[in-house]
Amino acid sequence: MTKTCSWHVLPLAALLLGSCSSGAGGDKAGAGTEETKKITGRTPFDPVIGIKYYEVKRRFSTGLSFNELGFQQEPSWIIRFKSRDTVEAYSPQYDRMQSFYLHYDHGDVYNFAKEWFRIKKVTKDSLVFQRLHLTAREISKDVRSDVNLTWYAEDYISKVLKTSVEKLQEPTRADTLYIRKLAEKTNRNPDNRDSAFGARQPVEFIPVSKLIKVARISSVDKLLGKTEAYDYLFPRYRIDIAKAYADFGYDFSAVVDAKGRMHLGTFHTNFPENQEPRKKTLTAIIEVYLTHLLEVVPGKTLGIPHSSEINLSVTGRKNSK
Structure with a gap:
């Protein structure tokens, strides 16, 4: 498996506007506040504790890795739920998995590694999270929260799909067709x-x-x-x-x-x-x-x-x- 991954998420909004702010309530979230709840009951992650997952794709809601500005969503995370309230994520800086506290906010919204996620799917084979961007304690409704991350379990990749992380992370044919379409547009107006x-x-x-x-x-x-x-x-x-x-x-x-x-x-x-x-x-x-x-x-x-x-x-x- 690859070790070139980073636990930093690079969606366009974070890239252009900087880090997310904190928040809480309704369609809000509250990292680092008293409103962030401790995990005391059963969580969606209990059945997958100990499984290592590799991020294999990161997409906008269009299903594409690219947007019209040429920004590419690149899958890079490696994570493992170590316990009910701890997530490990791979750090290329230290070349090892690092532990982060898992915060529960409300509904299906969680925070770890300084990022907010809405949990959309959790199985022993795969995970799907929506990355959330916060502005003034509110979850943004625009492109800043328009990012879905998909992970596959290590055993699922090697034993069921019989492929590699690198192969799964490659841009798709749809990505190529989209870039070709954008390129043709630039050729008409060079x-x-x-x-x-x-x-x-x-x-x-x-x-x-x-x-x-x-x-x-x-x-x-x-x-x-x-x-x-x-x-x-x-x-x-x-x-x-x-x-x-x-x-x-x-x-x-x-x-x-x-x-x-x-x-x-x-x-x-x-x-x-x-x-x-x-x-x-x-x-x-x-x-x-x-x-x-x-x-x-x-x-x-x-x-x-x-x-x-x-x-x-x-x-x-x-x-x-």
Whole structure:
């Protein structure tokens, strides 16, 4: 069985908006409050205590692993109910199972490992939980709680299905068809930011001249809730150009289409009258420097090239050696 799993859940809302808040009551929940109930009676997990489960799929309510932004739900949890009030989850940081207190809130809502779940199915072969996002003590009714996680028991995978965790975790044919449909849409509007989407294999720049250097800049900031997914949804690059026509430094975005062509995206100016001159300058930087000094490999998802938006910090130095 794989040991590359993480016990962190990465739904789009958590990725974009940070950690969940606490709450309780009605269609609410209360992690860490006096309203969170101790488990004293029989629980749905009693019959499955001691069974190790591997997460094999994580889906939106559409049944897909991807959404229109290109964000991919990736199954990663390994869990085992150790006792009536304790759950073990695999931590890649420590390369072992770690124990978490199992909190019961109300109805079928539970909390462990700093995440909220609605229990939808519990059998000795499989588990299905809905991941819940809380805002101001309320369970969100939007995409932030639109995530279903499915686990299979270790013995069920090896002895009944006779397959591997890695095979079960692979994207489906439906995922491929969906990405192909999104890619075809970007091909009809290759420079359109609205149809571009995040590439799981982000744009790659290969310098063809010693006058230019490129570095990927990570956007991961766990304290701000920015997970590893930020690096493919919002890829950022630093580009340094030597022997430029003048000293300059600009931050802007660009849409890179399926053929590797770059189109100016968004940029900021302090004064409206600078909008058009700045646009001309940035377009010239793309066409004169970036297009000729770089080989641009378009972003891909499931091996399918498509338009994706990237963020650039471009610096030029006139007197660089």
